[in-house]
Amino acid sequence: MVQKLPEPLIDLYNTYIHGGMTRREFVDATKKFAVGGLTVAAIMEGLMPNYALGEVVPKNDARLKTEYVTVPSPEGNTNIKVYLVRPASASATTKLPAVLVVHENRGLNPHIEDVARRFGLAGFMAAAPDGLTSVGGYPGDDDRGGQLFGTVNRAKMTEDMVAAAAWVKGRPDSNGKLGITGFCFGGGIANTLAYRMGADVAAIAPFYGQPAPAAEVPKIKAAVLVHHGATDTGLVNSWPTYEAALKANNVTYEGYIYPGAGHGFNNDASAQRYNEAASKLAMDRTIAWFNKYLK
Numbered sequence: 650m651v652q653k654l655p656e657p658l659i660d661l662y663n664t665y666i667h668g669g670m671t672r673r674e675f676v677d678a679t680k681k682f683a684v685g686g687l688t689v690a691a692i693m694e695g696l697m698p699n700y701a702l703g704e705v706v707p708k709n710d711a712r713l714k715t716e717y718v719t720v721p722s723p724e725g726n727t728n729i730k731v732y733l734v735r736p737a738s739a740s741a742t743t744k745l746p747a748v749l750v751v752h753e754n755r756g757l758n759p760h761i762e763d764v765a766r767r768f769g770l771a772g773f774m775a776a777a778p779d780g781l782t783s784v785g786g787y788p789g790d791d792d793r794g795g796q797l798f799g800t801v802n803r804a805k806m807t808e809d810m811v812a813a814a815a816w817v818k819g820r821p822d823s824n825g826k827l828g829i830t831g832f833c834f835g836g837g838i839a840n841t842l843a844y845r846m847g848a849d850v851a852a853i854a855p856f857y858g859q860p861a862p863a864a865e866v867p868k869i870k871a872a873v874l875v876h877h878g879a880t881d882t883g884l885v886n887s888w889p890t891y892e893a894a895l896k897a898n899n900v901t902y903e904g905y906i907y908p909g910a911g912h913g914f915n916n917d918a919s920a921q922r923y924n925e926a927a928s929k930l931a932m933d934r935t936i937a938w939f940n941k942y943l944k
Contacts, residue, residue, distance in 0.1 A: 654695055656880075658682050659921050662696045663912050666795055667754070667833075696921055698791055700759035703918030706766035712737050713769045720816045725809035726783035726802055731776050732762050734769035735822070744824035745774035746943035747817040749842075751810060751835030753916075755794035756780060756787035760918040761832075771936050773943070774823060778813035780806045780834075798834075810838050811845060818849060826943040829871075830854040830935060832915060836876075844868040852942035854935040857884055857912050860891035866898050873902040874938045876931045878910030878924065903938075907931065 658679060665675040676689065683689045708715070714735045722729045739745055748768050752761040757779035768775035779786050783805075784797045818827040827850050829839040836858015843853045844865040854874040861869065873895060877885050888904055895902040907914060907927035914924040915931060 654692065654921050655682060658692060658696070659911065662921070666791075668795070668799060672792065696919075698758070698760065698916070698918040699920065700763075700918045702920065703760055703916070703923075704763055705917070706763055706770060708762070708766075710766065710770075713766055714739075715766070715769075720778070720813050722809045722812035724805070725807075725812055726805040727809075728782070729809040729813055730757070730779045730782045730786055731813050731816070732757060732765055732779075733817075734765045734775040734777075736769055736772060739774075739822070741822075743822065745772070745822055746939065747820070747823045747827050748773045748775045748939060748943070749810070749814045749817060749827065749829045749831075749839075750775050750777040751829065751831030751838045752777065752780065753833040753835060753913075754798045755791045756798060758787055758791060758794065758918075760916055761835075764832075767932070768936075768939075771940075773828075773939065774817065774820070776813060776817035778810060780809060782809070807838065807841060807845075811842060814842055814846065815849070824943075826851045828852045828854070828939045828943045830856065830939075831858060832856045833858065833913065840873075843871045843873065852939055854938055856915050856931065857881055859884070860887050861894075863890065863894040866891075866894040866900065869895070869898070869900050871900075872938065872942045873900055873904075874935060875902070875904035876915075876935075877904075877906050878912055878914045878927065879906050879908050880910065881912040884912070903934075905931065905934065 679692045719728050720731050750765045765775040765777040831839040836855035839853040839855040840861040848870040850871040852872040856876045910924040910927035913922035915928045917923045
């Protein structure tokens with residue numbers, strides 16, 4: 650059983666990973682919580698992701714075919730690395746629905762690869778691009794990944810994601826229907842690609858992502874499924890405006906606020922932020938959404 654840390658500590662961690670303070674400032678801020686036998690080292694260990702703990706589908710799962718490929722991105726930062734996952738049972742002529750899985754602001758870490766494999770087991774062809782490709786790719790460490798993320802041209806990173814989405818949708822083993830999901834930064838990208846790519850996107854399921862600007866919502870043709878944690882107040886407060894714009898433009902949508910869940914609630918490698926009940930329900934809803942609109 651993981652010892653639950655005080656909520657203000659988790660809020661500090663969320664501020665830190667979103668660039669609101671330096672690592673030194675974060676460490677210094679945690680010191681006041683190091684009481685009653687709880688050390689700074691224990692706090693840091695408890696807050697950092699444990700990818701072995703969060704693994705659901707092993708990387709060598711025989712039910713899947715996985716590979717890393719390089720996808721051209723002429724308008725982006727560079728040709729982009731993509732982790733591609735397909736069901737092993739799919740024949741050479743099987744046409745699979747495509748799902749783009751977009752990472753948080755740390756790059757293509759083991760958790761996001763694991764999420765892509767979960768979609769593969771659900772019968773989708775999942776592609777997870779690495780927005781850090783132009784700076785050497787995910788470095789194997791989330792702290793360093795977050796630092797590198799801040800150095801990448803953000804507009805061109807979006808173009809990298811557009812290129813990856815178009816590539817997986819256009820593969821000969823795709824059925825031509827594209828879904829996009831993502832987490833934090835990736836959730837915002839799901840919303841962005843929905844209006845950038847219009848009718849080329851059939852469905853999206855952003856997790857705690859920045860909404861599309863109201864002025865861009867008329868361009869959205871995808872079915873939209875939104876997930877937020879109830880304590881993630883900034884994004885929760887943004888939902889009514891986004892919902893109103895979706896409704897006004899006759900976009901098919903559903904939106905859910907998960908009680909007791911915060912930002913990052915789906916990340917089971919991050920024990921302090923993970924909310925099992927919310928994560929399971931949100932992922933079940935996402936799989937059902939993509940089954941409905943992509944298959």
